[in-house]
Amino acid sequence: MASSVTARGTHSANKTSGSTRGGSGARVGAGTRIRGRISGSGDLTIDGNVEGDVNVSGDLTVGEHGSVRGDAVEAESITVAGTLEAEGQVTGQLRVLVGSHVRCNVKGSISIDEGAEFAGRIDADFDLPPELEGHSSSARAGTSRRS
Amino acid sequence: MASTVIGAGITIDGEITTDEDVVVEGTIRGKLTAKESITIEAGAVVEADVVSGPLTVAGSLTGNITSSDRVDLQGGAKVIGNVKATRITIADGAQFKGNVDMDV
Amino acid sequence: MANDVAVLGRSTHVRGRITGAASVEIAGRVDGEVDITGDVVIETTGLIGANVSGRRVVVRGAVKGDLTGTESITLEDGAKVVGDVRAPRIAISQGALLRGFVQTAGGGNAPRAKAHSTSAARPAIPAARTSAAQLDQKRSHAEKPAAKSAPAKIAAKPATKAHKAPPPPVVHALKKGAKATRRVGVLAGGKH
Numbered sequence: 257m258a259s260s261v262t263a264r265g266t267h268s269a270n271k272t273s274g275s276t277r278g279g280s281g282a283r284v285g286a287g288t289r290i291r292g293r294i295s296g297s298g299d300l301t302i303d304g305n306v307e308g309d310v311n312v313s314g315d316l317t318v319g320e321h322g323s324v325r326g327d328a329v330e331a332e333s334i335t336v337a338g339t340l341e342a343e344g345q346v347t348g349q350l351r352v353l354v355g356s357h358v359r360c361n362v363k364g365s366i367s368i369d370e371g372a373e374f375a376g377r378i379d380a381d382f383d384l385p386p387e388l389e390g391h392s393s394s395a396r397a398g399t400s401r402r403s
Numbered sequence: 404m405a406s407t408v409i410g411a412g413i414t415i416d417g418e419i420t421t422d423e424d425v426v427v428e429g430t431i432r433g434k435l436t437a438k439e440s441i442t443i444e445a446g447a448v449v450e451a452d453v454v455s456g457p458l459t460v461a462g463s464l465t466g467n468i469t470s471s472d473r474v475d476l477q478g479g480a481k482v483i484g485n486v487k488a489t490r491i492t493i494a495d496g497a498q499f500k501g502n503v504d505m506d507v
Numbered sequence: 508m509a510n511d512v513a514v515l516g517r518s519t520h521v522r523g524r525i526t527g528a529a530s531v532e533i534a535g536r537v538d539g540e541v542d543i544t545g546d547v548v549i550e551t552t553g554l555i556g557a558n559v560s561g562r563r564v565v566v567r568g569a570v571k572g573d574l575t576g577t578e579s580i581t582l583e584d585g586a587k588v589v590g591d592v593r594a595p596r597i598a599i600s601q602g603a604l605l606r607g608f609v610q611t612a613g614g615g616n617a618p619r620a621k622a623h624s625t626s627a628a629r630p631a632i633p634a635a636r637t638s639a640a641q642l643d644q645k646r647s648h649a650e651k652p653a654a655k656s657a658p659a660k661i662a663a664k665p666a667t668k669a670h671k672a673p674p675p676p677v678v679h680a681l682k683k684g685a686k687a688t689r690r691v692g693v694l695a696g697g698k699h
């Protein structure tokens with residue numbers, strides 16, 4: 257699969273090149289630091305450090321030693337073995353692996369391995385069984401509070 | 404085995420309703436309503452009105468009993484309350500204070 | 508014989524509080540707080556309409572209320588939870604559905620962006636008043652020696668300062684206050 261990922265902003269690589277085009281998508285190698293926004297189609301693997309928003313159409317993987325610190329992060333699926341900190345919203349199917357550190361608010365589904373460090377709000381779209389839905393109006397208001 | 408067991412060490416303050424057999428080994432305060440049998444084991448403390456099928460009491464029960472079947476107060480049971488049932492047995496060693504109303 | 512586990516079967520409905528040191532398995536419905544020092548398992552048919560706390564809490568059913576685990580919380584496939592989830596260790600399976608805040612040990616503070624909008628929908632006055640009162644107290648403590656000379660003047664000063672307090676601490680207090688009011692709401696609902 258062809259993928260193109262562009263990074264805008266300051267970009268300093270000491271060893272590896274910032275993004276390598278490959279069959280399985282782009283990669284921000286270990287030892288690479290990117291400050292700025294990353295967007296593109298296809299998959300992206302981050303083993304380096306990214307400070308800024310990330311938006312890719314495919315799967316985003318943050319490797320064990322990789323980190324992403326930004327505001328908004330969006331991808332089809334996001335798998336984190338390293339660090340992900342987003343002040344804004346993370347959109348996509350998020351997998352938080354053991355040993356990772358994730359701080360973000362998530363719109364969509366999530367799985368967290370026991371032993372991962374996580375803090376944030378999760379907002380999945382679903383209905384409780386009717387027995388619980390009609391139970392208290394205050395919590396129902398909480399359900400539709402999201403904007 | 405009964406499908407609802409209130410184990411020793413558990414306290415329920417409130418109302419319990421069930422279609423299943425109930426075994427109580429812990430503490431219940433409030434109301435207990437079961438379609439099937441209720442067994443109040445030795446050591447259990449029930450401060451509740453009880454509505455049930457067959458009822459067996461070996462523990463302590465304070466409250467009125469309404470059973471669609473028989474009530475069996477076993478040795479060591481301590482029951483304070485009125486009993487309405489089709490049949491009642493009070494074993495030697497059971498303590499009981501209250502009225503008995505049997506549909507004859 | 509004494510069982511150290513309580514089992515609430517599928518057709519069992521408890522309206523009230525469940526407390527104790529044993530473990531519980533709930534396959535029925537509980538409209539009331541579950542506060543157990545042992546383990547809590549909420550089976551696929553389990554429906555809980557209030558807060559649940561235990562040592563290890565496993566959810567396969569539905570909960571509307573906050574979950575607290577002193578050791579761990581596991582949301583398994585099929586779990587539906589609307590409420591906050593807090594434990595040192597938390598596992599959420601793919602297929603578990605959640606709307607709420609999640610916090611593990613080492614997770615740090617929640618991102619502020621969303622917390623801000625969350626609290627905006629909640630009553631602001633009581634919490635703001637609390638933080639203002641706290642500031643008043645702190646300041647009047649600090650300025651006590653000065654207060655002796657001109658009590659009336661000093662008393663008025665911290666009050667205006669408190670009103671001008673920068674947003675971050677107020678937002679922080681808001682969260683706490685809002686939380687408390689919501690808890691009360693859920694509990695009151697459970698008693699009906």
